[in-house]
Amino acid sequence: MSAQQSKVLAIIGQGYVGLPLAMAAVDAGWIVIGVDNFAAKVDQINGGTSPVEDVSGQQLQTAISNGLYRATTDFSEITKASVVTICVPTPLNDNREPDLSLLRSAATGIAPHVSENTLVVSESTSYPGTLRDIIIPIVNELKPVGTENVYFACAPERVNPGDAIWNQKNTPRLVGGIDQESQIRALAFYNSICDAVVAVSNPEVAEAAKLLENTFRLVNIALINEFTQICSASGINVHEVISAAASKPYGFMPFTPGVGVGGHCIPVDPLYLTWWARQNGGEATFVESADRINQEMPRYVAERALRMVDGNVATPRVLILGVAYKSGVGDVRETPVTELRSYLQDRGAKVAWHDPMVPFWEGTNPVDLDWDCDVAILATNQPGLDFSQLVAKGVQILDCTNSITGKSGATSI
Ligand SMILES: NC(=O)c1ccc[n+]([C@@H]2O[C@H](COP(=O)([O-])OP(=O)(O)OC[C@H]3O[C@@H](n4cnc5c(N)ncnc54)[C@H](O)[C@@H]3O)[C@@H](O)[C@H]2O)c1
Helix, strand or coil: CCHHHCCEEEEECCCCCHHHHHHHHHHCCCEEEEECCCHHHHHHHHCCCCCCCCCCHHHHHHHHHCCCEEEECCHHHHHHCCEEEECCCCCECCCCCECCHHHHHHHHHHHHHCCCCCEEEECCCCCCCHHHHHHHHHHHHHCCCCCCCCEEEECCCCCCCCCCCCCCCCCCEEEEECCHHHHHHHHHHHHHHCCCEEECCCHHHHHHHHHHHHHHHHHHHHHHHHHHHHHHHCCCCHHHHHHHHCCCCCCCCCCCCCCCCCCCCCCCHHHHHHHHHHHCCCCCHHHHHHHHHHHHHHHHHHHHHHHCCCCCCCCCEEEEECCCCCCCCCCCCCCCHHHHHHHHHHCCCEEEEECCCCCCECCECCCCCCCCCCEEEECCCCCCCCCHHHHHHCCCEEECCCCCCCCCCEEEC
């Protein structure tokens, strides 16, 4: 590693994970090269406009104008870096199985440009063995001739977009190196950025821990979604039950029901676990059942909403409030509202939507809040979503977010 390379970091993928990491590294004294193969996004970023909520335009512009950050589509810039982190998507394919094509192409792009002593870290979520069996063989096969020592680790990202408290710096980071020297280097790198680093004995432990974390959320959300349906059938307000149970000071953690699960992580990562279990001759039946319950929630919500409409209405007009997968972000990836809308349409409803954080969604424009509807579904309670006028007008609202209490017309799921 040359002196010039010592505090230069290259990050592959400038999205919800890569860009906040870039800013955290700049704050920690690193010069960061943000590599992304989406040219329009690179231009947007270099123009000082952030594509993600957790990085402000101001923060980005300051880093760029101080010469501490720049985005590029050119993988050869990696030669300047001592550390390369991979932050590309790890989605599911059409069979709902791991699709590692972007991860493979990132590794293929990196390989010719690693230098002696480069540390390559995967932050992307995947099943145990991904670093060892996929990334490392690609890099070792395609690295420049004569490059002897390339180091590898896994440090799964735990960022929670839109979270005002927990970020890259103060969230403890798991680090699992492929060997002792890789571990030393990876720990030094993350110690320079994060307040707390947790060393684990190998990359597979780090990869498995990430799947456990997100599967824990999936199954608990499924539990509360199922429990909600049981309570509702008996006329019991589930939210009151949850807060009553949460008064127990130990052994209980409250989760809340909703339209389903969305985003790039919770509906996706547990299926990396179920796939991995099958590869090893096992079966993650509990997780598969949780996945099924969550997937059925949009249909349950749609039926509940349609039951609130006068039976004489031939074509119910349904207004969906909030289409992003969670509050505080404009991210619509894997949003369960997609299923909700298509189920309502299949049942003959005319559906419109409104979300102050989403300007355009799946080929459709939002409507104003005064769109005439028979029922509204509060799917995601976004900041700036002023549903008070609907409440004042006495519009029937099915509240999936526990945001409206004690108002006539509003019903909680
Ligand atoms: N978003 C989250 O909340 C979150 C949290 C923790 C972990 N993760 C994990 O982090 C990883 C990245 O997720 P994300 O949400 O940042 O994705 P994202 O879609 O927001 O960003 C990924 C970026 O990578 C770019 N890209 C894709 N393939 C590329 C390639 N081969 N070379 C260069 N650039 C490429 C895309 O253009 C995109 O800009 C995933 O594995 C995800 O599961 C995400």
